[in-house]
Amino acid sequence: xSDSAPALPxxxxxxxxxxxxxxxxxxxxxxxxxxxxxxxxxxxxxLPHSRLTLLASPGGAxxxxxxxxLDQVIPERVLWQDLGHLAFDPGREHALIARLQxxxxxxxxxxxxxxxxxxxxxxxxxxxxIPLRLGASKEREGGLLTHAPPNPPDESHQVExxxxxxxxxxxxxxxxxxxxxxxxxxxxxxxxxxxxxGMGPDIPFILLCPWASCQARTYFPDRFAVAARELATVTGWxxxxxxxxxxxxxxxxxxxxxEMRGIDLVGxxxxxxxxxxxxxxxxxxxxxxxxxxxxxxLETPAVIxxxxxxxxxxWAPRHGPHRLLRRPTSCSPCYAxxxxxxxxxxxxxxxxxxxxxxxxxxxRAAQDFTTNSVLQY
Numbered sequence: 001x002s003d004s005a006p007a008l009p010x011x012x013x014x015x016x017x018x019x020x021x022x023x024x025x026x027x028x029x030x031x032x033x034x035x036x037x038x039x040x041x042x043x044x045x046x047l048p049h050s051r052l053t054l055l056a057s058p059g060g061a062x063x064x065x066x067x068x069x070l071d072q073v074i075p076e077r078v079l080w081q082d083l084g085h086l087a088f089d090p091g092r093e094h095a096l097i098a099r100l101q102x103x104x105x106x107x108x109x110x111x112x113x114x115x116x117x118x119x120x121x122x123x124x125x126x127x128x129x130i131p132l133r134l135g136a137s138k139e140r141e142g143g144l145l146t147h148a149p150p151n152p153p154d155e156s157h158q159v160e161x162x163x164x165x166x167x168x169x170x171x172x173x174x175x176x177x178x179x180x181x182x183x184x185x186x187x188x189x190x191x192x193x194x195x196x197x198g199m200g201p202d203i204p205f206i207l208l209c210p211w212a213s214c215q216a217r218t219y220f221p222d223r224f225a226v227a228a229r230e231l232a233t234v235t236g237w238x239x240x241x242x243x244x245x246x247x248x249x250x251x252x253x254x255x256x257x258x259e260m261r262g263i264d265l266v267g268x269x270x271x272x273x274x275x276x277x278x279x280x281x282x283x284x285x286x287x288x289x290x291x292x293x294x295x296x297x298l299e300t301p302a303v304i305x306x307x308x309x310x311x312x313x314x315w316a317p318r319h320g321p322h323r324l325l326r327r328p329t330s331c332s333p334c335y336a337x338x339x340x341x342x343x344x345x346x347x348x349x350x351x352x353x354x355x356x357x358x359x360x361x362x363x364r365a366a367q368d369f370t371t372n373s374v375l376q377y
Contacts, residue, residue, distance in 0.1 A: 013170045023109070023130065028060055055076055113158060134168075163176060191280075224353075225253070
């Protein structure tokens with residue numbers, strides 16, 4: 001073929017191009033579900049008449065309203081993602097297989113992180129009679145997957161792991177950015193919650209999300225409170241504090257430290273309403289957690305206290321304006337839920353958090369985000 005010959009049209013694998021009822025399996029945390037957005041968007045664009053169903057954990061399913069490419073969500077606690085809490089109940093597993101059989105899916109896209117195996121969900125999908133099963137693994141393929149492309153490097157970002165999986169069977173990915181769409185009713189209800197606290201639509205605010213799903217990824221809440229209070233003093237902006245219902249009791253010291261500048265919305269928002277708050281905020285203060293991914297998707301400036309539990313390359317924001325704070329430690333990445341070393345990787349003073357936030361806000365005012373980086377002090 002000469003250099004001037006026209007390029008061949010992009011083509012999805014014929015078996016996948018014929019699929020009209022597709023199951024995406026990602027029964028993990030809410031943030032992991034948010035990161036399926038670019039994949040769902042690409043599949044929807046390639047197969048606009050297909051039906052997309054997401055198998056998610058009950059927690060992860062809460063992100064579904066933000067993913068408009070989905071037609072249906074199946075919330076399910078699955079054995080292969082259990083941390084020892086599920087009772088021994090083979091009937092539960094048979095019921096899941098039966099439910100998937102009733103769905104009459106043509107294909108299953110199995111999404112995993114670098115440390116997870118696709119074979120338990122692939123086995124369930126095969127028992128449910130799903131003919132196409134796509135997944136990547138470090139293990140030797142034994143027939144449970146019909147399409148098993150090479151496993152990406154461990155340090156790959158989760159969004160890229162997802163996208164490279166579908167690219168291996170020919171899907172074209174035109175946009176690799178995270179994206180969420182906030183339903184109008186959720187944006188309106190979030191605005192009403194702010195209005196009930198005396199916050200009009202034109203009042204700028206800082207959104208403080210001081211907790212993560214485990215202790216090893218959670219910056220010291222008292223330091224977060226001091227940093228947020230100082231930023232409120234410098235900017236004149238109130239601080240909206242958000243969290244899950246289970247965070248209400250431990251939010252009291254933070255709200256007390258913020259005094260009159262704190263707005264308590266802890267446990268009072270849905271995931272979609274939280275996304276609306278992120279979209280409206282001038283600045284987000286958070287850990288390696290769901291608000292970090294939402295800020296990246298919505299391009300809201302964010303200062304992230306990112307612990308050494310994971311590599312930055314695997315989960316960190318990629319496009320939204322941000323500052324990532326983490327101290328290098330010999331134990332990183334530990335992938336631990338609880339830190340035995342007093343969170344040395346997050347040992348930043350509130351003054352450092354404030355300084356980085358003010359620099360980021362200054363850069364935003366100048367429309368210059370070229371300084372985004374992982375800052376190691």
